[in-house]
Amino acid sequence: MTDKQTPTVVVDNLHVDYKIFASGKAAKDRRSLLSRQRGVRVVHALKGVSFTAYEGESIGVIGHNGSGKSTLMRAVAGLQQPVKGAVYASSRPSLLGVNAALLSDLTGEKNVILGGLALGMTPEEVEERYDSIVEFSGIREFMDLPMQAYSSGMAARLRFSIAISRNHQILLVDEALAVGDKEFREKSEQRIRDLREEAGTVFLVSHSMRSIMETCTRVIWIDHGTLKMDGEPSEVIREYKKST
Amino acid sequence: MTEIDYAALAREAGLERVGARPPLPAYLKEMWERRHFATRLARYRIEAQLSQNRLGLGWVVLSPLLQAAVYGFVFGLIMDRGSRAGLNFIPFLVTGFFVFQFFAQSFSQGARSITGNASLVRSLGFPRMLLPVSAVIRNLYELVPMMVVLAFILVGYGEYPSWSWLLVPAVLFFMMLFNAGIALIAARLTVHLRDFTQIVPIITRLILYMTGIFYSLELVLADNPPWMLTLAQLNPVHDYIQMVRSMVLEGQEFNTLILVTGIVGGIAVFIGGIVFFWSAEERYGRD
Numbered sequence: 001m002t003d004k005q006t007p008t009v010v011v012d013n014l015h016v017d018y019k020i021f022a023s024g025k026a027a028k029d030r031r032s033l034l035s036r037q038r039g040v041r042v043v044h045a046l047k048g049v050s051f052t053a054y055e056g057e058s059i060g061v062i063g064h065n066g067s068g069k070s071t072l073m074r075a076v077a078g079l080q081q082p083v084k085g086a087v088y089a090s091s092r093p094s095l096l097g098v099n100a101a102l103l104s105d106l107t108g109e110k111n112v113i114l115g116g117l118a119l120g121m122t123p124e125e126v127e128e129r130y131d132s133i134v135e136f137s138g139i140r141e142f143m144d145l146p147m148q149a150y151s152s153g154m155a156a157r158l159r160f161s162i163a164i165s166r167n168h169q170i171l172l173v174d175e176a177l178a179v180g181d182k183e184f185r186e187k188s189e190q191r192i193r194d195l196r197e198e199a200g201t202v203f204l205v206s207h208s209m210r211s212i213m214e215t216c217t218r219v220i221w222i223d224h225g226t227l228k229m230d231g232e233p234s235e236v237i238r239e240y241k242k243s244t
Numbered sequence: 245m246t247e248i249d250y251a252a253l254a255r256e257a258g259l260e261r262v263g264a265r266p267p268l269p270a271y272l273k274e275m276w277e278r279r280h281f282a283t284r285l286a287r288y289r290i291e292a293q294l295s296q297n298r299l300g301l302g303w304v305v306l307s308p309l310l311q312a313a314v315y316g317f318v319f320g321l322i323m324d325r326g327s328r329a330g331l332n333f334i335p336f337l338v339t340g341f342f343v344f345q346f347f348a349q350s351f352s353q354g355a356r357s358i359t360g361n362a363s364l365v366r367s368l369g370f371p372r373m374l375l376p377v378s379a380v381i382r383n384l385y386e387l388v389p390m391m392v393v394l395a396f397i398l399v400g401y402g403e404y405p406s407w408s409w410l411l412v413p414a415v416l417f418f419m420m421l422f423n424a425g426i427a428l429i430a431a432r433l434t435v436h437l438r439d440f441t442q443i444v445p446i447i448t449r450l451i452l453y454m455t456g457i458f459y460s461l462e463l464v465l466a467d468n469p470p471w472m473l474t475l476a477q478l479n480p481v482h483d484y485i486q487m488v489r490s491m492v493l494e495g496q497e498f499n500t501l502i503l504v505t506g507i508v509g510g511i512a513v514f515i516g517g518i519v520f521f522w523s524a525e526e527r528y529g530r531d
Contacts (some may be wrong), residue, residue: 006257007253007254007257007259008259009259010250010251010253010254010257010259011250012250012251012254013250050248050250052248052250052253074366076262077262077369078262078263078369079263079365079366079367079369081263081526081527086251086261086262087261087262087263088250088251088254088257088259088260088261088262089259089260089262090257090258090259090260092262092369093262094368094369095367096367103285103288103361103363103364104363105292106288106292110284110288113284114281114284114285114288115368117278117280117281117284118278118281118364118368118370118374119368119370120277120278120370122280123280123284146292159367
């Protein structure tokens with residue numbers, strides 16, 4: 001890393017715990033009802049991850065299931081409070097996750113409007129961009145159906161379209177493209193490359209090494225809550241493949 | 245690899261900590277900028293709920309009306325008449341119950357507003373206060389048709405419109421502040437302790453009886469020591485209902501204690517609720 005680059009995201013010794021309500025053996029340490037909730041097991045999802053991301057970078061995040069990739073993304077987006085350490089960013093990062101619907105009992109059309117408003121657009125801006133959002137999602141004929149009736153692919157397309165309708169400085173994409181079909185994935189990857197050229201920073205979590213090789217300039221490998229490797233995509237992916 | 249001071253690096257680059265709770269004025273400003281989200285969400289929630297029923301919007305009015313009918317049957321026909329001597333009972337009951345619904349629904353929907361919208365809270369970053377506020381706005385919208393139906397019921401039972409009816413919105417405004425404060429407090433408590441949702445209906449039921457919906461507290465407590473009535477009148481929910489009743493019904497009155505408790509209670513609970521909810525902003529969505 002040269003000194004000339006401008007950092008956009010700094011992750012400083014990030015620790016994240018989850019409290020899980022466990023039962024049976026996992027819930028052995030029972031304490032009193034008032035002092036603490038019973039049967040709670042603490043899972044250390046991230047154990048001290050640090051790195052710096054720079055302007056114009058697109059960073060692939062790889063690792064096995066349960067290694068803490070999604071937790072890292074949620075923490076970077078500010079949706080998960082760290083127990084230790086902190087995340088610093090030049091603007092609020094937005095996360096595109098897999099949990100499909102925003103409000104599953106409302107129609108796609110209403111989700112687009114509410115999503116836009118929640119992202120901080122004015123009603124006029126939402127109206128202005130509504131058509132391009134629906135156009136990009138490519139599911140115009142389903143806009144008047146409640147989102148719970150959508151397939152996971154359709155829901156992901158709509159969410160991705162809502163999220164990218166606003167110009168983000170920092171975008172986190174968590175497996176959101178995995179459920180889309182080939183055509184949509186290519187369109188989305190193109191959008192991610194465009195975003196990077198506009199001096200944004202993109203994080204892409206994926207199990208598709210091909211997708212990461214095509215879109216990323218740097219890869220971070222998360223293993224059991226720690227940063228195992230950070231570097232050139234081809235190098236990291238080669239090491240990652242060796243370990244599996 | 246050498247040890248890097250990441251915090252210093254972030255400071256130098258002028259980066260801000262993600263998810264940090266903004267100071268209250270900035271937080272409220274951001275709320276205001278996104279107010280359309282809260283009003284739209286309230287509207288869509290009503291539409292979504294109604295589109296699944298054949299009677300549609302009718303249920304907004306019909307449901308509290310039927311509940312009032314149940315209480316009217318039990319307390320109007322079966323129970324002893326001493327608790328409501330000299331009252332025009334049906335308008336008294338319906339006025340009280342409709343206004344009480346505004347409180348009860350804001351409370352229960354406010355309590356669920358964060359936990360019930362988990363997928364939204366987990367995927368988008370926005371001031372969380374919008375959700376409980378949206379629940380109150382939704383009930384404010386629903387109150388409008390209820391008040392229209394109430395006006396017809398009042399006229400049907402011989403309570404004719406007067407200039408004092410115009411003061412009802414002013415009372416409901418302070419009640420809205422009170423409800424919003426309660427919704428914010430309940431929303432945060434539910435996040436900390438999921439068990440709170442189980443207690444909400446019980447608290448609502450308790451307040452229902454303490455408020456005097458199907459009997460007049462002023463009549464029931466007339467023979468008891470005066471401090472009991474004073475204590476009962478320190479309940480803002482009772483005060484809003486009593487003030488609305490005194491404006492639309494003949495022979496109903498309110499005193500200074502009720503007026504002051506209603507106004508001061510509304511403002512105090514509203515401000516208290518905002519501060520209480522905001523101070524845990526970083527914790528919502530965390531589980």
